[in-house]
Amino acid sequence: MAKFEKATSISNWLDQRLNTTGLKKVLMTEYWVPKDVNFLWAMGVILAMTFTMLVVSGIFLLMYYKPDVNLAFDSVNYTIMQEVAFGWFFRHMHAVGASVIFLIIYIHMLTGIYYGSYKSGREMIWISGMLLFVTFSAAGFSGYMLPWGQMSYWAASVITNLFAGGSLEAWGVVEWIRGGFTVNDYTLTRFFMLHVFLLPLAIMGLIGLHFYSLRIPHVNNQEGEDIDFDIEAQKYLDGNKKESKVVPFSPVFISKDFAVLGIFFVFFFYLVFFHYNFAMDPVNFDKANDMVTPAHIYPEWYFLWSYEVLRGMIYDLGSLKAGDIGLIAFAIANGIFLILPFLDKDPKILPAHKRPLFRIWFWLLVIDLIVLTIFGKLPPTDGNALVGFISSVTFLLLFIILPIVTIIDARRRGNL
């Protein structure tokens, strides 16, 4: 038995039993963050807080929502929106939060790509982050089904159909996922379970892994400087705070995070109160009807780029049908970011502005993602389909040439 003494205070009582002093050091006062970072390094805390807002608003919606095809639509659009006090507030917060969290995820991801924060020891941060992106996508998709409007139903129908694998015609898989021949009551109830229990649970676990994976390699900095965290931390602890290149996560770094968080929340609640319509598709205010497809189906904005890769493949290639190529391209588009650390062959961690060719590659990727997003929303007429085709092919090509681009940069610098 360990030795316990009479406690001098509540915190001392806890310290003896839980080693709270040690925990505080590991997580806060001796978890070191470089000084040379900008506001983009605050996105992690913003995401954690936005996720918290989704959980809290979700709990309130959960108390009135009914996962049944006959009741779901009215429980959302009548009970929650019109009867429950502040029901509209929690719904708009949840819908806007779901949209905004993807905006911040994309900024967070692109920041990581720009500064090369995914490689040489930081692979697990990137991989756990991409797994979070995948689970958040699944949560977004399953949640979109719940109001049981026309878009809910048809998006569910189209996306579950993807599992038939095009010409593979694996209909058994689709029917297994749906629990029926078409999207039905059983589909709604099981996706409700996924949305409110299994996926949030997975997300919380992955967030834990994501934070933990940061602890050993530490976060990157703006110029890709190779910081010896032990030496710099010692300088700080010795009182040479000015010379040290690092600051403790808490209370120093977190104060800046909170400042950015404050600005973010003003923006977030501006959207919730005055601009919630962008997250509320008018078509989804028609109740689901399995006999009428809406004139034009499109997913929420954050899925548009991969949706455009799916439908952008409009030409057959030999015996491969266009639809099948689209499906393969869609699968690649959703998985390719996961292996980014292994496609970048440059051994040094440097920001894009110190890697001439990679810098061009990065901005081409950003432009291509924007073009895909815009054309994913437009109807697939001849001209639009062609732009979609070109930008989808460009997306795949960018990842094929990435190893070459990074090798050339490294050779010119003399690192390879």
Place this chain on the structure above:
Amino acid sequence: MSKENSRRDFLGYSFAAVAAVGVGASLISMKKAWEPVPSVLAAGFTKVDLSTLKVGVPKTVKWRGKPVFVLKKTQNMAKSPRDLVINNDRYTIAIGLCTHLGCIPAWKTDVWKCACHGGIFDASGKQTFGPPPKPLDIPMFSLNSNIITLGETGQEYNKISKALV
């Protein structure tokens, strides 16, 4: 290897065997629990009276939660081995879900157009444009004078499926 070690190994292997059986059985039960339940599988049969159809105007009926198009073709519409022929009348019977991703195509003059990704099917249900990889599926049916029953397999259905292979 010491005696103690091999005894511990034995315990480890016997636990692994018990656990493997348990995990395997649980996975099977979980997989089965997600399958469509019997009342969904035993979805009924739908009857359509072909004599009530207007020439050149398709009728949409619901069968097992899916739309089925039934069209009495005009004389100008091309013949197809997919047609159900009764006397001199030709009928198209097809599941009204785009073979690309399952949206319902809408009838525009003389073709079915899919709003989702722009696929087009002609009056016989064959794809003529866009991403659909194959013609609209033909549901199983049987014929009794002028009435077809969707969900049963009759000789006319078998004849058409054989002609398509």
